[in-house]
Amino acid sequence: MKTWTVAAALLFVGTCGLAQTAQTAPARKSCQDLKAEISKKLDDKGVVGYTLDVVDKGKEGDGKVVGGCDGGTKSIVYRRDGATQAKASDQKQPQ
DSSP, rough: OOHHHHHHHHHHHHHHHHHHHHHHHHOOOHHHHHHHHHHHHHHHHHSSEEEEEEEEEEEOOTEEEEEEEEEOOOOOOOOEOOOOOOOOHHHHSOO
C-alpha cells in the first residue's frame, strides 16, 4: 500500500512540474506564420500600403516592431509605404 501511495505522489509532483514548465515557456512560432497572421489582421482592418519585414532582433531600424518570432531572435517590423503616404497627402490638398 505504501508503494502505491509513494508512486502516486511522485506522479502527481512530476505532472505539476511539467504543467508549470509548459505554461511559462514561450511558444516558438515560425516567422512566416506570424507574419501571415499579422498581415491578415491588417488586411481585415482595411490597412493598405504597408510592408512587413522579418529582421534580426536589434536591427529593426525606423519601423515599428509588431511581433517577435523564432524564440525571440527575430522581429517583425511594420513600415508604411512612402508612395501611399504621398498619394494620400496629395488627395487631401485642394486643387
